[in-house]
Amino acid sequence: MPDPTTLSILDHVRPEVRALPTSGIVEVFDYGRNRQGLIPLWVGEGDLSTPGFICDAAAAALAAGETFYTYQAGIPDLRSAIAGYMEAHYGRPFDGGHFGPERFFATVGGMHALQIAVRLVAGTGDEVLVPTPAWPNFGGALVAAGAAPVECPMRFEGEADHGRWRIAVEDLEAALTPRTRALIVNSPSNPTGWTATHGELEGLLAFARANGLWIVADEIYGRFFHGPGPRAPSFHDVMRADDRVLFAQTFSKNWAMTGWRIGWLEAPPELGPAIENLVQYSTSGVPVATQRAAVAAIAGGEDLIRTQVERARANRDLLAAALRGTGRLRCALPDGAFYLFCGFDGVTDSRALALRLVDEAGVGVAPGSAFGAIGEGFVRLCYARRTEDVVEVGRRIAAWLAR
Numbered sequence: 001m002p003d004p005t006t007l008s009i010l011d012h013v014r015p016e017v018r019a020l021p022t023s024g025i026v027e028v029f030d031y032g033r034n035r036q037g038l039i040p041l042w043v044g045e046g047d048l049s050t051p052g053f054i055c056d057a058a059a060a061a062l063a064a065g066e067t068f069y070t071y072q073a074g075i076p077d078l079r080s081a082i083a084g085y086m087e088a089h090y091g092r093p094f095d096g097g098h099f100g101p102e103r104f105f106a107t108v109g110g111m112h113a114l115q116i117a118v119r120l121v122a123g124t125g126d127e128v129l130v131p132t133p134a135w136p137n138f139g140g141a142l143v144a145a146g147a148a149p150v151e152c153p154m155r156f157e158g159e160a161d162h163g164r165w166r167i168a169v170e171d172l173e174a175a176l177t178p179r180t181r182a183l184i185v186n187s188p189s190n191p192t193g194w195t196a197t198h199g200e201l202e203g204l205l206a207f208a209r210a211n212g213l214w215i216v217a218d219e220i221y222g223r224f225f226h227g228p229g230p231r232a233p234s235f236h237d238v239m240r241a242d243d244r245v246l247f248a249q250t251f252s253k254n255w256a257m258t259g260w261r262i263g264w265l266e267a268p269p270e271l272g273p274a275i276e277n278l279v280q281y282s283t284s285g286v287p288v289a290t291q292r293a294a295v296a297a298i299a300g301g302e303d304l305i306r307t308q309v310e311r312a313r314a315n316r317d318l319l320a321a322a323l324r325g326t327g328r329l330r331c332a333l334p335d336g337a338f339y340l341f342c343g344f345d346g347v348t349d350s351r352a353l354a355l356r357l358v359d360e361a362g363v364g365v366a367p368g369s370a371f372g373a374i375g376e377g378f379v380r381l382c383y384a385r386r387t388e389d390v391v392e393v394g395r396r397i398a399a400w401l402a403r
């Protein structure tokens with residue numbers, strides 16, 4: 001047994017905490033922070049401030065004295081508003097029974113929703129399949145819960161600058177063990193922009209059913225869809241009432257509310273008592289004023305969403321065209337979200353590339369290695385910014401590659 005006097009203070013904390021990975025995105029962010037003239041495309045948020053009508057709703061709630069503890073599941077007005085939003089955009093009636101407002105639970109952002117979903121389905125000794133490249137917080141949430149994320153590399157198929165990422169069910173099957181409890185599916189995807197077709201969702205759902213797995217579905221970029229139709233395909237389009245699917249959602253992207261930290265978990269209503277307990281023992285609920293702001297966002301935010309999606313689609317095309325002009329681009333044009341996940345011929349170390357782009361091009365990007373081993377050689381650029389910045393980034397990177 002180790003001599004306690006020789007151990008550091010960190011050695012005395014839980015091993016799952018010590019095992020949490022340091023974010024490769026934060027490393028580059030900190031390296032380039034406050035650089036004069038740098039254009040930051042490294043973090044996953046837009047550059048628009050929250051609209052005034054949303055802020056006003058929170059201010060009115062505070063002025064009215066709504067500053068006390070509240071429902072663990074969320075105020076009824078918010079749960080009903082979310083149900084109405086989902087019915088309007090996802091086609092399924094959410095007005096009662098198994099599919100009603102009781103499916104929706106207010107959380108402190110999408111990350112809290114993910115944490116609760118993970119706690120419901122996996123713990124110490126369990127494994128969860130995570131198709132990669134993937135948002136690193138999936139793995140972090142699993143490790144913090146004592147579970148093990150199992151990276152399942154997605155396949156990049158097609159031509160170098162016109163490819164497509166794909167989850168191959170046979171790769172998921174090869175990764176199964178007796179300890180596998182769940183599959184995480186992020187569509188549209190951060191960082192690749194991969195967006196599952198209805199056929200792919202049906203295949204993933206059939207795989208989960210056949211193997212008794214939960215699906216944790218992150219569909220937060222569902223409205224940021226660049227294909228035909230007003231939104232991306234969803235598990236809601238193909239699932240049955242008895243399917244074991246948990247949805248992590250957030251107000252951050254659609255309604256420019258990243259700093260507000262409010263989201264929701266969608267789950268079978270039978271899980272309500274367990275979810276409310278997990279809320280109680282983590283945050284004790286979401287502030288009422290924040291929930292009032294979320295209700296206002298749903299009620300009046302469609303023009304904002306439409307504007308953001310249109311700008312994102314135009315920026316995607318401008319940035320991809322500028323980088324394709326270099327003749328060195330490796331990229332799948334994203335069908336959804338607001339990221340370009342790309343590499344360049346002759347560049348294999350994504351961390352070194354990200355640091356050099358800060359120093360030599362004045363551009364902040366996220367290194368692909370932060371999204372799993374299969375992401376090495378790529379970088380992620382968030383194009384949810386004003387178009388002038390995106391055009392300038394394309395010009396700067398092209399000029400840097402030419403040197």
